[in-house]
Amino acid sequence: MRKTRYLLSSGELKRKDNTLMYETAEGKQYIPIEDTQELMLFGEVSLNKAVLELCTQKEIILHFFNYYGYYTGSYYPRDHYNSGYMILKQAQHYLDDTLRLDLAKKFVNGAGRNMLRVLKYYRSRGKPMQHVIETLESQMTEISAKSDIPSLMSVEGHMREAYYSAFDVILDKPDFRFERRSRRPPHNELNTLISFGNSLLYTQVLSEIYQTHLDPRIGYLHTSNFRRFTLNLDVAEIFKPILADRAIFKVVGQQMITKDHFMRESGGLLLTESGKKVFLKEWEEKMRTTIKHRTLGREVSHRRLIRMELYKLQKHLMGDQEYEPFKALW
Numbered sequence: 001m002r003k004t005r006y007l008l009s010s011g012e013l014k015r016k017d018n019t020l021m022y023e024t025a026e027g028k029q030y031i032p033i034e035d036t037q038e039l040m041l042f043g044e045v046s047l048n049k050a051v052l053e054l055c056t057q058k059e060i061i062l063h064f065f066n067y068y069g070y071y072t073g074s075y076y077p078r079d080h081y082n083s084g085y086m087i088l089k090q091a092q093h094y095l096d097d098t099l100r101l102d103l104a105k106k107f108v109n110g111a112g113r114n115m116l117r118v119l120k121y122y123r124s125r126g127k128p129m130q131h132v133i134e135t136l137e138s139q140m141t142e143i144s145a146k147s148d149i150p151s152l153m154s155v156e157g158h159m160r161e162a163y164y165s166a167f168d169v170i171l172d173k174p175d176f177r178f179e180r181r182s183r184r185p186p187h188n189e190l191n192t193l194i195s196f197g198n199s200l201l202y203t204q205v206l207s208e209i210y211q212t213h214l215d216p217r218i219g220y221l222h223t224s225n226f227r228r229f230t231l232n233l234d235v236a237e238i239f240k241p242i243l244a245d246r247a248i249f250k251v252v253g254q255q256m257i258t259k260d261h262f263m264r265e266s267g268g269l270l271l272t273e274s275g276k277k278v279f280l281k282e283w284e285e286k287m288r289t290t291i292k293h294r295t296l297g298r299e300v301s302h303r304r305l306i307r308m309e310l311y312k313l314q315k316h317l318m319g320d321q322e323y324e325p326f327k328a329l330w
Contacts, residue, residue, distance in 0.1 A: 002037035004204070004287070006280050008273050010044035015054050033058050038207045040200075041065065042276060061210055063203040068185065068270045069192075071199040073228070074206065086213040089317040090231075094218050101152070103316070103323070104221040104234075105143050108156045110325025111237040112140045115163045117328045118241045122170050132166045149223070156221075156237075163241070175259045176252050185268020192262060192269045193252070193279070197244030198236070200283055205232040205239070208307045213314060235309060242328045243302060247282050256282065294329070 007013070011024030020031040024043075031039070033054070038061040045064075052075060055062060062075035093099040116136055123129035139159045146152040160181075167178045167190060176190045186192040206229055209216045219230025221237065251257040261275030271279065290299040293308075300308065309326050316323030 002035050004038050004040060004207075004284065005031060005036055006040045006042065007045060008042045008276055008280075011046075013039075013041075013045055013047040013051050015048075015050040018054070020051065020054065033060060036060055038063060038203075040203065040280075042069065059210075061207050063206070065199065068266075068268075069196050069199065069276065071203055074203070076210065081211065081213050082215060083213045086314065086317065087215050087218070090215055090218040093317055094220060094224060097148075100220050101147070101149065104149055104152055105146070106323055106325055107221045107234045107237050108152060108159070109140065109143055110327070111156065111240065112136065112143070112159050113325070113327050114238060114241040115159065116140075118245060119163070119166055122166075127166075127169055129166060129169070132162055135162045149221070153221070170249060171252050173252055185266060185270070187268060189259060189262050189269060190248075190252075192271060193248045193257070194244070196271060196276070196279060197248055197283070198240060200280075201236045201239060201244045202232050204287070204303070205235045205306055208303070208310055209235075211307060212310045214310055235306070235313070238309065238325045239302075239306065243286055247279070247286050251279055251282050 007022055009024045009026065011022055014021045014023060016030070019033055022029045022031060036058070039055075040063050042065045052062075054060075055075065056077040059077055061077065064072045064074065066072050093103060116133060119129045119133050119136065123133065136159055139155060139162060142155050143152065146155060164178055164181060171190075176193075177188060178190050179188060181191065181194075186195050206216055209232055214231060216229040216231045218224050219232075219234045222230040222233040224230050256278050257275055261272050261278065262269045263272055287303045288301055290301050291305070292298065293300045293305075305326065312321070312323050315321040
């Protein structure tokens with residue numbers, strides 16, 4: 001399995017013969033491109049056409065994040081796996097209101113079931129979660145009755161709001177209070193971590209889409225308008241509770257990240273470079289962690305699990321097998 005590599009410091013990315021070298025004030029770092037799937041660029045990085053040509057040749061995706069840790073865009077090498085047949089199938093399911101709504105409901109339902117799994121996990125460990133669980137279960141009953149995407153998105157928003165209300169109880173850390181969801185910029189430490197974790201997940205799903213026949217520009221829950229990518233946002237909804245949120249609970253709960261890992265700027269908070277390193281280390285650990293797949297009967301990593309979710313979606317679009325979102329059992 002090829003790896004994700006993170007470049008946090010500012011510097012210059014260069015091509016040296018048939019490999020990449022990253023030169024910063026601290027020195028030179030050679031990047032083994034044969035086992036690299038994508039580069040996550042957080043620092044101020046300069047590069048040239050020769051770098052992009054090599055990345056295209058080796059099918060390496062570049063994901064760019066701004067100073068605040070927000071995803072800003074990708075260099076997506078030529079679409080070598082894309083097929084006209086699959087694009088037509090995706091478009092067919094998007095343009096048909098019934099087919100699109102059916103898929104969108106599956107994404108929302110999958111997200112809700114995994115949010116419930118997280119809440120029930122902490123309930124089993126003595127956290128008072130019952131009221132939130134009942135609220136979320138009640139909201140999920142409304143999914144099937146919705147007849148359009150905006151009303152479905154409204155239900156999803158209320159589900160997420162109820163779910164987030166449990167974060168303060170789960171963490172029980174005075175320095176990490178949820179208060180309310182805030183973005184661009186986030187107004188407190190917990191919201192900063194949520195935004196950072198979600199950005200990582202969006203780009204991870206995007207990288208996995210690149211390894212399939214799917215086109216990331218055609219989503220179903222998130223409207224395919226003038227945004228570059230939407231399918232990755234749809235699929236990420238399913239995995240946010242069990243990947244991004246669980247990573248947050250660990251780094252905060254075990255005090256791996258503290259209030260000292262944040263700095264205030266431009267009316268909001270952002271993670272320091274040392275804070276990003278801590279979170280990224282835990283994120284990579286979570287991507288490598290394996291679980292026993294109940295259908296395959298063998299261990300698969302969370303990174304592989306995302307890819308398998310996309311394969312299931314492909315089969316649904318081709319009419320081979322009804323898509324059912326991944327449901328965590330732990």
